[in-house]
Amino acid sequence: MNPCSSDLPGTVGEAMPFLCDGALVTAQATLGGAALALVLAFAAGLAMLSPRRLVRVPARVYMEFFRGTSVIVQMFWIFFALPVLTGYRLAPLAAGILALGLNLGAYGAEVVRGGVLAVPRAQREAAIALNFSPYQRMRYVIMPQALAAMLPPLNNLLIELLKATSLVSAISVGDLIFESKALINSGSDRAVVMVLVMVIYLLYAGLITAVMRLLERRMARMLGREVRPLWPRRRRRSAGGELTVAAGGAR
Amino acid sequence: MKADPKADPTAEPQYMIRFDKVGKRYGDHQVLRDLDFTVRPRERCTLIGPSGSGKTTILRLLMTLERVTSGTIEVDGELLSHMRRGDRLVPADEKHLRRVRRKVGMVFQQFNLFPNMNVLRNITEAPVRVLGRSREEAEQRAMELLEMVGLSGKADAHPGRLSGGQQQRVAIARALAMEPEILLLDEVTSALDPELVAGVQSLLRDIASEGNLTILCVTHEMNFARDISDRVLMFDHGQIVEEGPPEKIFSDPVEQRTRDFLQAVLQT
Numbered sequence: 001m002n003p004c005s006s007d008l009p010g011t012v013g014e015a016m017p018f019l020c021d022g023a024l025v026t027a028q029a030t031l032g033g034a035a036l037a038l039v040l041a042f043a044a045g046l047a048m049l050s051p052r053r054l055v056r057v058p059a060r061v062y063m064e065f066f067r068g069t070s071v072i073v074q075m076f077w078i079f080f081a082l083p084v085l086t087g088y089r090l091a092p093l094a095a096g097i098l099a100l101g102l103n104l105g106a107y108g109a110e111v112v113r114g115g116v117l118a119v120p121r122a123q124r125e126a127a128i129a130l131n132f133s134p135y136q137r138m139r140y141v142i143m144p145q146a147l148a149a150m151l152p153p154l155n156n157l158l159i160e161l162l163k164a165t166s167l168v169s170a171i172s173v174g175d176l177i178f179e180s181k182a183l184i185n186s187g188s189d190r191a192v193v194m195v196l197v198m199v200i201y202l203l204y205a206g207l208i209t210a211v212m213r214l215l216e217r218r219m220a221r222m223l224g225r226e227v228r229p230l231w232p233r234r235r236r237r238s239a240g241g242e243l244t245v246a247a248g249g250a251r
Numbered sequence: 252m253k254a255d256p257k258a259d260p261t262a263e264p265q266y267m268i269r270f271d272k273v274g275k276r277y278g279d280h281q282v283l284r285d286l287d288f289t290v291r292p293r294e295r296c297t298l299i300g301p302s303g304s305g306k307t308t309i310l311r312l313l314m315t316l317e318r319v320t321s322g323t324i325e326v327d328g329e330l331l332s333h334m335r336r337g338d339r340l341v342p343a344d345e346k347h348l349r350r351v352r353r354k355v356g357m358v359f360q361q362f363n364l365f366p367n368m369n370v371l372r373n374i375t376e377a378p379v380r381v382l383g384r385s386r387e388e389a390e391q392r393a394m395e396l397l398e399m400v401g402l403s404g405k406a407d408a409h410p411g412r413l414s415g416g417q418q419q420r421v422a423i424a425r426a427l428a429m430e431p432e433i434l435l436l437d438e439v440t441s442a443l444d445p446e447l448v449a450g451v452q453s454l455l456r457d458i459a460s461e462g463n464l465t466i467l468c469v470t471h472e473m474n475f476a477r478d479i480s481d482r483v484l485m486f487d488h489g490q491i492v493e494e495g496p497p498e499k500i501f502s503d504p505v506e507q508r509t510r511d512f513l514q515a516v517l518q519t
Contacts, residue, residue, distance in 0.1 A: 122359065122361055122363045123363060123365065125314075125316050125359070125363065126359065126363035126364075126365070127365075128314065128315065128316060128352075129314050129316075129355075129356065129357040129359075129426070130356075130376075130377035130381065130425070130426075130429060131349055131352050131353055131377065131381045131429065132377060132380065132381060133345075133349065133381075134345065136380050136381070140376060140380065141365055141367070144367040145365075145366065145367055222367055223366045223367055223411075224366055224409035224410065224411035224412065225411070
């Protein structure tokens with residue numbers, strides 16, 4: 001049955017059509033924010049590694065500024081103050097996505113920088129010995145290995161981003177939180193609505209983690225690391241008493 | 252190749268490598284001090300000496316993994332660490348480094364294969380991206396090289412699935428695929444299990460005996476040094492203590508320092 005149907009019994013039926021609308025907006029804010037954050041994270045993260053001060057310093061300033069101030073203040077600035085200063089007004093959702101992207105991009109920049117630094121120096125030296133250009137060294141040797149190290153912390157950040165989207169309700173974007181408040185204000189059972197909202201957030205977070213895990217596994221396989229099967233076979237005790245895995249381990 | 256005869260009238264083009272008063276310092280630690288030495292084309296030299304005597308630093312300078320603190324290095328008549336701007340010498344930029352570096356290849360102690368590529372890709376990536384070869388051409392050459400190092404069956408294997416000796420042989424093939432004129436060997440068997448050392452050494456003996464490469468080798472294996480080199484250079488404290496043909500250095504060294512060192516290594 002359609003979970004967004006108003007035919008569902010009681011408060012659930014009353015709330016779900018609205019919460020589904022909100023969930024869609026939350027998904028838009030998350031995906032939009034994530035896309036912007038990733039672009040900014042890679043740009044700023046790589047710039048912070050540049051040997052040139054003129055490239056490094058602005059990236060560092062961006063990172064420290066947006067990491068050190070709160071998302072909601074940034075959002076208010078973009079939505080309320082920017083139109084006054086520039087005369088140009090962004091749509092509420094666009095302003096929200098911009099603030100989220102700028103903020104999470106700043107955290108992501110540190111993840112990108114850390115991931116690149118985690119690749120052993122010897123890999124860079126081997127690439128120099130083969131006369132790769134600086135760009136080729138990054139593109140074909142360093143970055144593929146760095147990505148593997150970045151994925152777990154990026155997963156964390158994406159879930160942070162998902163939860164931070166709740167702040168867009170403060171600039172009147174109709175996300176999950178905005179809709180749930182409206183429902184409660186119009187007399188729906190507070191407890192039921194809040195449980196539904198929580199379940200939807202959890203489902204989203206689970207989805208993000210599932211996608212990131214799949215990426216992690218692909219990366220691990222590319223780097224020739226042992227990948228545990230998705231559905232581990234049951235372990236049996238062999239006659240000798242050691243643990244053996246039925247199949248699917250090393251190939 | 253444009254060696255400027257006016258700049259250095261004594262420069263003889265028959266030097267493949269030329270160190271001129273090279274100094275290298277890490278912080279307070281002076282690794283190399285006013286080092287002068289030259290290597291002729293297709294000469295095979297082995298650098299021996301206690302650890303910390305600057306042997307590996309020489310290879311790393313030639314591979315442009317480090318920059319000199321003072322002095323200059325020339326490769327095939329061209330400045331490696333510096334370039335001329337007007338009549339001044341300035342530290343080489345990336346473009347200059349890439350041009351001179353083309354002649355040099357290196358095999359590392361820890362192999363340093365790329366874990367994000369299979370064996371074939373490890374060997375073909377640089378010829379394709381750097382030399383602009385077609386993938387077909389590069390793969391054909393890579394298969395010949397794999398055959399030569401005795402690993403034709405492992406083209407699709409992941410480097411992590413190979414033994415240390417096999418990885419080092421892939422690394423040798425990878426370096427040769429770039430067709431260097433100078434091959435630098437940095438303690439290439441030191442990280443290998445004892446039973447794998449012989450295979451890698453005999454492969455390198457074959458490569459050295461073909462005689463078309465200039466080889467600079469750092470090793471602690473004196474028998475290997477004797478087999479593959481025309482000249483042995485004994486280093487201590489960033490200076491050449493003694494040099495000569497291997498028969499001379501190993502059986503009748505002049506310097507006390509060389510005798511002590513050889514005695515210490517050969518005892519083990």
